[in-house]
Amino acid sequence: MSKILEPAHAGTLESSDVFVRVVPSEHAGIEVELESSVSEIYGEAIESLIKATAEAMEANYVRILVQDKGALDYVIKARVQTAILRARGTTNPDWSLLS
Amino acid sequence: MSTTTKTKLRRSMLFVPGSNTGMVCNAFIYKPDTVMFDLEDSVALSEKDSARLMVFHALQHFTYQDIETAVRVNPLDTPFGLLDLEAVVRGGVDIVRLPKTDTVQDVLDMEREIERIEKKIGRTKKTMLLAAIESALGVVNAVEIARSSSRMMGIALGAEDFVRDLHTQRTKEGGELMAARNQILLAARAAKIGAFDSIFSDIKDKEGFMHEVAYVKSLGFDGKSLINPNQIPWLHKEFAPSTKNISWAIEVIEAAKDAAERGLGVVSLDGKMVDAPIIARAEWIMDLARASGVLGAEL
Numbered sequence: 001m002s003k004i005l006e007p008a009h010a011g012t013l014e015s016s017d018v019f020v021r022v023v024p025s026e027h028a029g030i031e032v033e034l035e036s037s038v039s040e041i042y043g044e045a046i047e048s049l050i051k052a053t054a055e056a057m058e059a060n061y062v063r064i065l066v067q068d069k070g071a072l073d074y075v076i077k078a079r080v081q082t083a084i085l086r087a088r089g090t091t092n093p094d095w096s097l098l099s
Numbered sequence: 100m101s102t103t104t105k106t107k108l109r110r111s112m113l114f115v116p117g118s119n120t121g122m123v124c125n126a127f128i129y130k131p132d133t134v135m136f137d138l139e140d141s142v143a144l145s146e147k148d149s150a151r152l153m154v155f156h157a158l159q160h161f162t163y164q165d166i167e168t169a170v171r172v173n174p175l176d177t178p179f180g181l182l183d184l185e186a187v188v189r190g191g192v193d194i195v196r197l198p199k200t201d202t203v204q205d206v207l208d209m210e211r212e213i214e215r216i217e218k219k220i221g222r223t224k225k226t227m228l229l230a231a232i233e234s235a236l237g238v239v240n241a242v243e244i245a246r247s248s249s250r251m252m253g254i255a256l257g258a259e260d261f262v263r264d265l266h267t268q269r270t271k272e273g274g275e276l277m278a279a280r281n282q283i284l285l286a287a288r289a290a291k292i293g294a295f296d297s298i299f300s301d302i303k304d305k306e307g308f309m310h311e312v313a314y315v316k317s318l319g320f321d322g323k324s325l326i327n328p329n330q331i332p333w334l335h336k337e338f339a340p341s342t343k344n345i346s347w348a349i350e351v352i353e354a355a356k357d358a359a360e361r362g363l364g365v366v367s368l369d370g371k372m373v374d375a376p377i378i379a380r381a382e383w384i385m386d387l388a389r390a391s392g393v394l395g396a397e398l
Contacts, residue, residue, distance in 0.1 A: 010149050074159070087147070091182060
């Protein structure tokens, strides 16, 4: 599991999108803070998706702050992955961890 | 990945910027014949990485399994080209659109990388190639480019860059594109692949668009790249065959069927010979008619 060293973000606040910020944390694990207009119904599912996406990329010591504007699952996944890759300073991912 | 083939009907190829989440998520709703995600010119340098991942996931989403997908990738001589290819081939794209194809070598370089990625991930279906001709050099080499790979399903004119290379600009009359359109069409037909016209960028000018569509259709182009979903029904309407053409096609197909049942290779209809090319044309008209909603699927 690798630490997130730099803060980074991805996405927008436009409708159907999601704005994701990742920041380093002093605590082990992945902490998710979600703001979403659909959080009452889908909040738990969105949080688990974000966590699972970050875990698959072996992220650790990270806070993920998310403002959801009604994004589809794959959009959330893409944005979380982009933010984590940016935080790691790479654009060349291990594709096997992203599907 | 759709069940796409080299000869599939491709009247409308809708460009969708990979960085526009709303468009990426919704483009399938407009039912173009092909959705063409863009990772090149419409995506800012700062968003190349995010667009790439967005398209990678969109290609795998169920909403894009029944529609043909293409992706315009960045050139291999940029830092983005190879990463784009990794993403889209792994994502299961049907067609890679090569940007600015000047020479056969551009195709071979792209083909080599695609083959490498397909082998690595065990993809058995061959990714097809669509070469965009966007320069005078590309037009001059169009015949060789069209024949350069068994993966090539078509060549397309990229008019905006082409006119810049020609030191001119686009006009409504389109005289500046005449030589390129003819050359691309001839090259495509000689190689038995598709020929696709360029975008029409003034999305408010319906009349100008319809005029251009009628013109390129009469030249023989299979379809056109589009930048706005509103242009799809306009284009499909223009490509729909007339009632007269459909009646002729039905008669030809029936005559051919009758001839086959009687063991004849050639038959005559209204005093004119009906042979394989005529039958192929009639079947193409019927495909167009079905796709245009003019006929029921049973015909």
